[in-house]
Amino acid sequence: MALFEEKIQQQLKEILKSMKEEVTIVNFTQEIECPMCRETRLFVEEIGSLSEKLKVKVYNFVTDKEIAMRYKIDKIPAIALLDKDEKDYGIRFYGLPGGYEINSFLGAILELSGKREPIPDELMKRIKSIDRDIHIQVFVSLGCPHCPAAVSTAHRLAMENEHITADMIDANNFVPLSQKYNVTGVPKIVFNDKFELIGAHPLNTFLDVIDRLKDYGINID
Amino acid sequence: MDFNLTSLSFLNESKFNSIDTSKVYDIVIIGGGPAGLTAAVYAMRKGASVALIAKHAGGQVAETSGIENYMGYRYINGLELVDKFKDQVLHFTIDYDEGGEVEAIEDEGIKKVLLKDGRIIKSKSLIIASGKRWRKLGVKGEDEFIGKGVAYCSICDAPFFAGKKVVVVGGGNSGVEAAIDLAKVAKEVIVIQNLDKLTADKILIDKLNSFTNVNFLYKTVVREIIGDSFVKTILIENTELLQKSEIDVDGIFIEIGLVPNSDFVRGVVELNSNGEIIVDCSCSTSARGIFAAGDVTSVPFKQIIIAAGEGAKAALSAWEYLLNEE
Known part of the structure; x- marks a missing residue:
C-alpha cells in the first residue's frame, strides 16, 4: 500500500464520499504481470479500499479469457468501470490512469455513480440520436494537463448512449498501438479508426465528428 | 508514480452558482487565471455582485509543472496552486462559468459580454483578465502538421x-x-x-x-x-x-512565447502594438468602467505574482468606480 501518499489518500477518500451509488472496477492483468500491470492492479486495489461504494474485481487476461472477451478487452493493463447493476457502458482505461489522468478516472467513477453535471438539452438530444456504433480512442500521456478533459468527454458520451464506447489509452504504455495511429501529440482522439481530433475539444466538436462519420456510413469493425 | 490530483474540481463545486443572464452584475470578470481569481476574491470581499467567466480555470498556471517563485511556496505544482486559488474563491458564493468563451463585449454604459454560446451577460463594470495563449510561427506547414510533428x-x-x-x-x-x-x-x-x-x-x-x-x-x-x-x-x-x-x-x-487574448475587446478598449490592453497604474483601460489585469495587459513582466497583484488592484479600482458612479 504505497502507491498513494497519505495526503493523496485523504483527498481521494474525500472526493469518493460524493459517490451516489456503487461502482465496480474491473481490472485485467496476467500471472507474469506485464509492464505496469502490477502497478495498475495495486492502483485499483488501493483505490477500491478508499470507499465502501467501490467494488474491485481482478481477472487474469489469459485464464479468464471468456470474461476478457465479454468485456472486449484486447490489451492489458485494462480497467473497465461498471455501474451499480454491473452494467457495462464501454468505459475503458488502458494503462494506469496516473499523473493528470487520475482526474478523468475519478470523474468517470463519480459520473457512473450518478453524480453528473447536466448536459444542455440541445447537446443531449444530439447525443441520444446517435444510432450507430461509435468507438472513441483517446490517446494521452500522463504528464498532459489538458488530456483528462478529452477522456472525460469521451467517457461521458459512452455513458449517455449505449452505441458509444470510449477508451483512455496511455500512449507511452502501448507504443506499437500509438505508432499505428501515429500519435506524436496528445490528446489524440480517434473515432472508429476513421477520423481524428488533436487537442482538447468541447463536446459539440466530438458530436460534429460523429455526424461526419454518419455521412460516410462508417461502422465499427 | 505521481498523481496530479485537481481535488477541488470534484468538491464544493456546488458553491458556484450558474450565471444569471437576467441580472445586471456589479462586476463581471473575464478570465480564470491568477489575475481573474484574485480579482474575484477582492470583489467578493467588498460585497459586490460578481460573475466570473473562465475558459480554463488556472489559465497558463494549470499547464505549468513546477513553480518556484510564488511567495509563500518554495515549490508548488501548477495545478496545486490553481486549486488553492480556486479554494479561496470558493469561500464565497460566486456566479461562475467554466468553459464559456467570450465572443465580444459591447459598451453602452451598461457593459454586455457576448458569449460564443449565445448568452449575454450584463454588468456595470468589467475586469478583463483573459491572459495569453501560445504564439504560432505563422509559416507554411505549421497548421497542417500539428500533432504530426x-x-x-x-x-x-x-x-x-x-x-x-x-x-x-x-x-x-x-x-x-x-x-x-x-x-x-x-x-x-x-x-x-x-x-x-x-x-x-x-x-x-x-x-x-x-x-x-x-x-x-x-x-x-x-x-x-x-x-x-x-x-x-x-x-x-x-x-x-x-x-x-x-x-x-x-x-x-x-516555443516562441505568447499572444494576448484580446481579440474580443478590439475597438472597445485601446491596445498597444503587441495587442495588449493598455492600462494605467490603477488598471483602468481607455473605456470607463472597464478594467484589465494580468498577462493580457501592457504591464511589463508576465509573472504569476504580478498577475495576482494586478487582479487585486483591478478589483479595488472597479469597486471605487462603482461607488463614485452611485
Whole structure:
C-alpha cells in the first residue's frame, strides 16, 4: 500500500464520499504481470479500499479469457468501470490512469455513480440520436494537463448512449498501438479508426465528428 | 508514480452558482487565471455582485509543472496552486462559468459580454483578465502538421520523440524548458533562436548546457515546415548571412512565447502594438468602467505574482468606480 501518499489518500477518500451509488472496477492483468500491470492492479486495489461504494474485481487476461472477451478487452493493463447493476457502458482505461489522468478516472467513477453535471438539452438530444456504433480512442500521456478533459468527454458520451464506447489509452504504455495511429501529440482522439481530433475539444466538436462519420456510413469493425 | 490530483474540481463545486443572464452584475470578470481569481476574491470581499467567466480555470498556471517563485511556496505544482486559488474563491458564493468563451463585449454604459454560446451577460463594470495563449510561427506547414510533428506542449508530447531528432524554436524560458524536457529523451535537440544568444534565465541555460545532445543555431528563423504525412524537413534561414538551408527532423516544438487574448475587446478598449490592453497604474483601460489585469495587459513582466497583484488592484479600482458612479 504505497502507491498513494497519505495526503493523496485523504483527498481521494474525500472526493469518493460524493459517490451516489456503487461502482465496480474491473481490472485485467496476467500471472507474469506485464509492464505496469502490477502497478495498475495495486492502483485499483488501493483505490477500491478508499470507499465502501467501490467494488474491485481482478481477472487474469489469459485464464479468464471468456470474461476478457465479454468485456472486449484486447490489451492489458485494462480497467473497465461498471455501474451499480454491473452494467457495462464501454468505459475503458488502458494503462494506469496516473499523473493528470487520475482526474478523468475519478470523474468517470463519480459520473457512473450518478453524480453528473447536466448536459444542455440541445447537446443531449444530439447525443441520444446517435444510432450507430461509435468507438472513441483517446490517446494521452500522463504528464498532459489538458488530456483528462478529452477522456472525460469521451467517457461521458459512452455513458449517455449505449452505441458509444470510449477508451483512455496511455500512449507511452502501448507504443506499437500509438505508432499505428501515429500519435506524436496528445490528446489524440480517434473515432472508429476513421477520423481524428488533436487537442482538447468541447463536446459539440466530438458530436460534429460523429455526424461526419454518419455521412460516410462508417461502422465499427 | 505521481498523481496530479485537481481535488477541488470534484468538491464544493456546488458553491458556484450558474450565471444569471437576467441580472445586471456589479462586476463581471473575464478570465480564470491568477489575475481573474484574485480579482474575484477582492470583489467578493467588498460585497459586490460578481460573475466570473473562465475558459480554463488556472489559465497558463494549470499547464505549468513546477513553480518556484510564488511567495509563500518554495515549490508548488501548477495545478496545486490553481486549486488553492480556486479554494479561496470558493469561500464565497460566486456566479461562475467554466468553459464559456467570450465572443465580444459591447459598451453602452451598461457593459454586455457576448458569449460564443449565445448568452449575454450584463454588468456595470468589467475586469478583463483573459491572459495569453501560445504564439504560432505563422509559416507554411505549421497548421497542417500539428500533432504530426509540430508541437507546442513539451510536457505533453516530449515522450513521443524518444530517440528522435527534434528542433525547438525559441531561446526564451519556455524554449529552453522545452529543450531540457526533450534533451532527456531525444537523440538530438537543435535549439533555433532568432537572436545571437539565449534569453532564458541563467539557471535554465546552465541546466540545458549540462546535456551533450543539444546544439544551437543562432540568428536563425524557420521559414517553412515540410513533410508528407509527417514533418520531415524544415527550411531555415540565417538572418545575418541571408542563407537558406534545410534540415531533416522528426519533430518541431514551437516555443516562441505568447499572444494576448484580446481579440474580443478590439475597438472597445485601446491596445498597444503587441495587442495588449493598455492600462494605467490603477488598471483602468481607455473605456470607463472597464478594467484589465494580468498577462493580457501592457504591464511589463508576465509573472504569476504580478498577475495576482494586478487582479487585486483591478478589483479595488472597479469597486471605487462603482461607488463614485452611485
